[in-house]
Amino acid sequence: AALVSAVSGTKREIQYPLKADGKARYPSEIYGENVFTLKTMAKALPKPIFASFLKQRRGRQNLDKNTADSISHAVRVWAMDRGATHYTHWFQPQTGTTAEKHDAFLSLVSNFTPGGEEVTPIDQFSGGQLLQSEPDASSFPSGGMRTTFEARGYTIWDTSSSMFVQQGPNGTSILYIPSVFISYNGDALDEKTVLLRSNDVLSRAATDLLSILEPESHISHVYTTLGTEQEFFMVDRNMYSLRPDLKITGRTLVGQLPPRHQQLEDHYFGRIPSRVMAAMSELELECLRLGIPIKTRHNEVAPGQFELAPIFEEASVAVDHNLLTMDLLHKVAHRHNLRVLYHEKPFKGINGSGKHCNWALSTDRGENLLDPTVRPETNFRFIIFLLAVLRALHEHAALLRVAISSSSNEHRLGAQEAPPGIISAFLGDQLNEVLDAIEENRPLKNFSVPQFQSIKVGGTVLDVKVSGLPHIARDLTDRNRTSPFAFTGNKFEFRAVGSKQSPSFPVTVLNCAVSAALHEITADLRAQTGSKPRPSDEDKLAVIRKYIKLTKHVRFEGDNYSEAWVKEAERRGLPNIASAPEAYPHLIAAKHVKMLTKETGVFSESELKSRYHILNERYTKDIIIEAETLSTIIGQQILPAAFEYRKSLAETAVALKTVGIEGGPEIETLEELTPLVAALQAEFRKLVKALKGCLEHEHETEDSNKHALAAYNDIVPVIASVREAADALEVVVADKYWPLPKYTELLLTI
Ligand code: ADP
Ligand code: MG
Structure with a gap:
């Protein structure tokens, strides 16, 4: 086009913060300085108040007015010292993004004196204001859940996620209160309520199983961990402003690369353009202050495509942080005259963007239940949890397909960048062999692949029945990039999740399905153990064998993009769902509804129906x-x-x-x-x-x-x-x- 863009450079370089003596501050010193962390809280609150908050946070008691008032006072002073003039309940409606409404701390107090009314300005933030607010809910999707006469929604402080301050305009800042968003009747109107519920359910299911497998270890809590690899495109904002399609729909509706430009798909790990680099490093500084542990940044496969990944965290915090990062990047990019595109497929014929959701389970002692190298003597435990995930995937593949379905992600799923309809799991050669060997009750084959040399069974004949399980090394072989759901050494990586969507719903669904599978496995293990005080290795192997057989069909190591897989999957009875509108009815199909409502109690039927309509x-x-x-x-x-x-x-x-x-x-x-x-x-x-x-x-x-x-x-x-x-x-x-x-x-x- 004859449109010359005024490509401008960085408008305002933000300088990396220095100490008083002029030396640079270390990232670890800056980390979380804008967060009202537990540590900050402990310092700011009287001991008994803090103790009572902790009890509430662990779900053992409700927050009383006295505690809420003390916390609201402490956090207001803390925030106002950092320039805060306003506070906001920050929440996650079912739009994929976040929402906020700002209220000023400033209030007026009237005193009536004989001379007339006297108005005094004060800064105020009560416990009641901290706990709950009522945004105008009518503009958020509710799928018919709120009838008009009670079109109310409430935002309620989620005490599991820390409050923080964010820069506002003109050097001011705003206190953010992470919140859930529920209706007058207590139904979830948002993405977070159900995620928090599913975390709880999964924790209970996992601890129940662990109490049988290893009663001596007294694990009282299991956390879902999540690390989101966020892909996105960056374009010049002036160019962007000349494309109504990008502005309105997030993707180009016309246009393609001329054929001779195909070689452009070679930017992986190349140099990051300086303007993007400036924006990213500014973002990272903001993230540091907000305690968001961004770890890696790099170019992606396509020109103009990049990725940011944090260190994994507890899932609901990781979701907050992912949404916050997306929002911050958007703002920072604006300052650099760039525009971020989160759409899954902004450009035809060019690699799309995903959000790989790395997912695992961690005990309250920080042991990853999906890491085969953590205490190898507990490999039964590892295999059982692995099978629970496979069982979940096999039983509820269609539901997981629903959780990643949107008009935008369809372009990616259908464009052979992630397999369209078929959800299967990739485990890698070694784990497959371990499962096959157990299933067939035969010795493990010797791996001569160099990556597997650390396996202790090399060369020896191993009778699984007698010797228990082999040591399993972390699989370092090349991963199957075509798989929608891959085991990557110590975690599962749900790759089909869209770049634009909130990771919340896919993770919630996964948590629910795994909880249901854990319930099932636990019941089987109890039945197998009978009146014995604990299951023998034989008992465990019997249950393991059963689930290896049951979940076999969901394991696939080959090329997920091939025609042959489509046929093979059909033979195996795996659902192959071609489009989002064809996926959505599975959300209200009896089998999945039963699991999401009765079996796990994470959703109510009306919540599912409303979500179905919203989608x-x-x-x-x-x-x-x-x-x-x-x-x-x-x-x-x-x-x-x-x-x-x-x-x-x-x-x-x-x-x-x-x-x-x-x-x-x-x-x-x-x-x-x-x-x-x-x-x-x-x-x-x-x-x-x-x-x-x-x-x-x-x-x-x-x-x-x-x-x-x-x-x-x-x-x-x-x-x-x-x-x-x-x-x-x-x-x-x-x-x-x-x-x-x-x-x-x-x-x-x-
Ligand atoms: P890979 O190269 O396999 O993608 P990385 O080490 O780069 O592996 O990790 C990718 C993402 O997975 C990061 O966000 C990382 O924090 C996350 N991750 C690593 N371990 C876990 C875990 N146990 N649970 C959840 N996410 C994890
Ligand atoms: Mg990865």
């Missing part, structure tokens, strides 16, 4: 917005540009003829152009018609899934064919006439 409505809305945006771009920008170019060619040809030159090349280009314009116009008409049809039928039925399916079947294919026609035109129309920045400009100007 469907979101999908339909996304597609309609895409169709509307595309039709505006085609009708008002691209077709007029093509007409103009055509006109100029025709005029040139006529002018040349008057001076005796036959306009050969112009005529040729005209002839090439004309059918392409006609084709685009024809597709454009189809789009307008499909959109109209969809909007008209919207009111015919109450079934939100029917609308979503209609959008998927009637609009999505037309969006694709319009794009194809527009892209064919882009190659022919002179650059000077093309109204939008092209891929090369978008991707190579940072």
Whole structure:
């Protein structure tokens, strides 16, 4: 395009903080300085108050008014010393992002004196204000859960996540109170309530099993741990502002890289462009202050694509931190005249973005239950927990598919970057062999692969039945990057999660499914043990063998992108769900509902129904917005540009003829152009018609899934064919006439 971007550099370099003596402060000193941590709290509060808070936090008692008042006072003073003028209950509605409403600490107190009313300004923040507030809930999706007469939602302080201050405008700051968002009746309206519930349920299920497996270790709590690898694109903000599709839908609806540019897919681990680097390091400084442990940053496969990953944390905190990081990066990028794209597939033909969710279980002693090298003598424990995850995956694959389904992630799932419909688990050669050997009750094969040399069984014949389990080394072999759910040494990595979505729901669903599997396994182990005080190795192996057999079909080590796998998966009876609207009904299918409600108690039926509607409505809305945006771009920008170019060619040809030159090349280009314009116009008409049809039928039925399916079947294919026609035109129309920045400009100007 003939649009020259004023690519500007960093506007404002934030300097790395120094000590009074001019030397740099260490990251470890800055870490968490804007967080009202337990340590800060302990210092700021009287001992009995702090003790009573801790009890409440561990779920042993409710927070009383006295404690709440003391904490609110302490945190207000702490925050105001850091420039805070406002506080906000920060929560996670079912929109994938966070929401906040700010209230000032300032209040007025009226005194009535004989001389008249006297107003005194004071700074105030009561325990009641800390505990709960009532945002205007009507604008957040509720899926019909809030009827209008009680359109109330409450945000309530989540004491498991620390409060923090964030920079506001003009040197002020804001106190953030991490919160849950629930309805008048106590139903979850947000992503966090259910995640917290699922953490609890999983903790109880895991400790129950551990109490049988190793009663002497008295583990009282198990945590879900989560590390999110966040991928994203960065583009120049001026370029971005010229692309209505990016601005409105988050992805380009037209455009593609010219074929000769395919070699651009070679940026992995390359140099990070300096402007992006400046933004990232500014972000990291903010993160440090907020106690978000960002660990790695690097280029991704595609040009303009990057990744940030933190050190893993307890899951609900990790989710808070992921959402906060996304938000902060967005703000920081703005200051550097960049725009972050979190969409899963902003550019056609170019690698999309995911959010790998690394997931494991940790005991209150910090032992990772999925690490085979932690106390190898407990390998029974390791294998049993591993099987619980496989069982969860096998039983509830369709549900996990629901949890990652959105209009945007479909582009990635369907684009062979993560297998479309089929959820399977990759374990690696060694673990597979261990499971196979146990199943077949045969000696473990000798691994001659160098990576496995640390296995203690090398060369010896091992009778599993007699000798117990082998030592299992951490598998360091090349991982199968095509698997949606891979075991990576000491954790599972759920790779199909979308970059844009909150990790909360996928993790919640996984937690629930694993809890249900643990219940099942625990019951079997109890039955197997009978009246003995504890299970023998034989008992454990019997249960292990049963679950190896039951979960065999969900294990897949091959190429998940291959046609052969689609057939094989069908033979194995694994669900292959092609699209989001086809996935959503599984959320309310009997089997999954039973697990999510009765078996684990994490959701109520009405919460599931409302979520189901929200997902469907979101999908339909996304597609309609895409169709509307595309039709505006085609009708008002691209077709007029093509007409103009055509006109100029025709005029040139006529002018040349008057001076005796036959306009050969112009005529040729005209002839090439004309059918392409006609084709685009024809597709454009189809789009307008499909959109109209969809909007008209919207009111015919109450079934939100029917609308979503209609959008998927009637609009999505037309969006694709319009794009194809527009892209064919882009190659022919002179650059000077093309109204939008092209891929090369978008991707190579940072
Ligand atoms: P990989 O190269 O396998 O992706 P990394 O060590 O880079 O492994 O880890 C990727 C992410 O996984 C990081 O966010 C890391 O903190 C996280 N992670 C590591 N161990 C665990 C665990 N036990 N539970 C949850 N996440 C973990
Ligand atoms: Mg990884």
